[in-house]
Amino acid sequence: MLAEERRSQICLGLDPDPAGLGDSITDWVDGSPAEAAGAAVSAHCRRIIDLAGPSCIAVKPQLACFERLGWPGWRALEEVCEAAREAGLLVVADGKRGDVPVSAKAYGQAMVGVTDSPFGPVDGLGADAFTANPLLGEDALEPMVAAAEAAGAGVFSLVRTSNPGAADVEDLPTQDGPVHEQLARMVDRFGDRLGGRESRLSGMGAVVGATAPEHIARLRELMPRAMFLIPGVGAQGGRPEDLGAAFVAGRAGAMVAASRSIAGADDPAAAAEELRAAVWAVSG
């Protein structure tokens, strides 16, 4: 398992904001504002990967941050995914897509590639895993799971997110527990589809925020095989020491995502290494 090899469960979030990259403007920047910003965003992310990558097992580009720059942003995203692969890191494409089945199929293709185009195969982002939004139900998740299955990739369905407003819908009480527990059961039903070859863990995973750690043990019960992707540590207030229950499934049972607390640190390498050690300590 990669987690054991690298003694890390850290997923490096990449949420580049051009507003903070003005220092990188030089005389030789050309092209449109979007192209110039796209180039700066690409260079910034590749620098963070170089610095912090050695303490991580994966990167998690936030698609929103690239899309806001239009096609040059999407080109930067492709460059960043490629740089992460070259650095030996997994790519978790964080787009939280969800749509009716025919469109969900296209979102799956965006993540792992199009094979049936008469113009020749298109690679997509080559994601090792991607996030998905389950609001539209099982038939809408299905084509994204199928795309992941065909590509040997994983899916992280939203279950309980890390923002304060998550309670509005995800915590609404139903007859069988809050909505997020129903989402967890849906994730578990897909567990056989992306079954791990090397372990009992499934590549059908769940996004479970670190900011409401009181849910983690219960969600681990409902999804005993799922990989957890845990955002919300650091800038959002979540703490590694509250995440032990996620690792009941083993050291590879969860990835902890951190973005601003690493990329925004004075020393991103040291910040990543500190978080790596803290999470490793609670995972064993």
Added chain:
Amino acid sequence: MLAEERRSQICLGLDPDPAGLGDSITDWVDGSPAEAAGAAVSAHCRRIIDLAGPSCIAVKPQLACFERLGWPGWRALEEVCEAAREAGLLVVADGKRGDVPVSAKAYGQAMVGVTDSPFGPVDGLGADAFTANPLLGEDALEPMVAAAEAAGAGVFSLVRTSNPGAADVEDLPTQDGPVHEQLARMVDRFGDRLGGRESRLSGMGAVVGATAPEHIARLRELMPRAMFLIPGVGAQGGRPEDLGAAFVAGRAGAMVAASRSIAGADDPAAAAEELRAAVWAVSG
């Protein structure tokens, strides 16, 4: 109101699939497979706009279908949005985005533009409205609503989608009705923010599928001011004659989206015109 002027409430869905465009391959196609497919997708959509546009008030590009072609797909998307504007049509960018607040802000920027980039302003898609996924709650919708407000655009939040699996989560019973009614209340709470200048209607709208018309009257009660975006007519089985309750709010109270039933017709112009007349007849 544009609906009155054009006597139309039809929103032309653009869901291009490169798999069906092999006939457009010519000797002079160059570039990568993604670039060639992107050019074909752009030409196809512009052709459909030319043919069917006169019977419509808006286009609704499905972002998934463009994204699957990577950056050339996103460039095609920008070309198609521009072509629609030139044809006098509104652009409803259908991406169904949803994320924690800091990322939701970036999604809003992707739709209507980035103004605070030190590299210069970036236009985004220049959308007149865009779809959003409300699973993450009010604080996650807020930045997208704020972006729309600043740009004079509208938002269509998912409330009850048109796919069979919609029942899995959106129809889960809670103490105050099914989940989709709770989503409807959330939409209504944002209604003042995108208040219409010319009418009592709000630009804070809702996606309500035509495939479950039994919900439409109740959802109109809960969201008296919201514009409805109604997919699911045609290929998915919804019928114009079942949509009357949506137009209680006036002729501009809803847009009916159709994709495959127009773009896939032998005569897209006639198919669009037939649907226009059928919807206009039930809206008065």
